[in-house]
Amino acid sequence: MDSLTQIVLGAAVGEAVLGKKVGNKAMLYGAIAGTIPDLDVFIGKLFDTVTALEIHRGFTHSLLFAILFGWIFGWLISLYEKSASAKEWAKLLFWGFLTHALLDVYTTWGTQLFWPFDTRLAFKNIFVIDPLYTLPFLVFLLLALFQPKGSKKRRKYNNLGLIVSSSYMILTLIAKGITYTEFTRALEEQGISYKEIETKPTPLNTVLWSANVETADAYLIGYYSFFDTQPIEFYSYTKNHHLLGEYDDDVLVNRLIKITKGWYTITEKNDCLYLNDLRFGLLSVAPNFQQFAFSFQIQEKQGKTVITEVPKNRENAKQLLKDLWKRMQGN
Structure with missing residues (x-):
């Protein structure tokens, strides 16, 4: 998905994981976690066109990356952010990285979630930019942002954003099933x-x-x-x-x-x-x-x-x- 969507998802996941304890810092580091996997685009610029395409949504979008670098970045953050333990920061980073990769699975390009195995998962039920997914999600995130740390309203708004966006994703899967039936019926009739x-x-x-x-x-x-x-x-x-x-x-x-x-x-x-x-x-x-x-x-x-x-x-x-x-x- 596009960068804004991944930032919003990362921030919401960060809030869900650690917001009650560290407040807006959870959203901040969650947003950063939602951005990091896509840095593979800049790595790809160091190589030829085909290699860059092979690198994109590869290792940085894998379960292995989420586990390994979740711990590494979590430990680094804990060195100067004492409001939570290294384990808690690692948990936030892990879920930020993993949900980024899982969201990209639903797009046409897909991800190598199980890298180094050469299998790219791509469900192809949502375009890489979809305002109906992102904008409601963003509104609920902003509403949560301006609520006090640990308040019921803050958690409610954040959870609503996650629920609404996930519900829309389910609807796109249903839409894919309906349209697939329409296409195959048309091919048969013709x-x-x-x-x-x-x-x-x-x-x-x-x-x-x-x-x-x-x-x-x-x-x-x-x-x-x-x-x-x-x-x-x-x-x-x-x-x-x-x-x-x-x-x-x-x-x-x-x-x-x-x-x-x-x-x-x-x-x-x-x-x-x-x-x-x-x-x-x-x-x-x-x-x-x-x-x-x-x-x-x-x-x-x-x-x-x-x-x-x-x-x-x-x-x-x-x-x-x-x-x-x-x-x-x-x-």
Whole structure:
């Protein structure tokens, strides 16, 4: 999830664990704990594009990290914060780290919660930024912040924030189940034979959902809004995996393919190859739109394969928001 959401969750968890004893310091250190795992983004900048992607939401989002660094940071905090013991600070940090990782499990990218095992958990039921999850949570946290330490109202507001946000998360799982049924029913009614299907919410909401559908030679992408009145339409994107040619056995390219979980297409422009990661959709929900949210250029420089992410711009984001708002209202 985004940084603000993780800060809010970390602060609320810190308050739940140690707020009664140390007051606002519990929220402060909880917020810090909610931020630390995402520092892997800055570590990734020291490496090439593919390695950075492999590092993101890896070790720092694992149960092992929560246990090990929960104790390390808890002990360090106890050296100058005497209001609680090292064990109590360690408990706060552990839950701050772990809940951060657990929240990210529900997104499309997911986390390697059981690192070093190479399994990335991704439930794909909430977008990385969702105002309906974050804003009510933030309001209850702020209400708790201005209540006296240990007061019943403080605990009540904090607990309400955790309950409301968790309830919304459950609703997104229910929504995913409903939309999955709608997509598979549409495929059956339209006589479309497929190998695999993945569903996820579109950016910033859980009203409009998308599906990636794998067929023999192409991927289909379809959209379903809870306000739809017409049948779901699916748009085809040819795999073109054969275009990789000499890169088919390239180690770096295959590492990138592994990251995509096999959900990718290849396009060719101006004698350059591009690998498009389908998991994060397109930069518009307009029919047959061609620009993917995550696309990587594959080149050979000085005898080495070089992979770079295609940059996005603000115009893409503006257009996406317009298209989303229109499509959310139904087809």
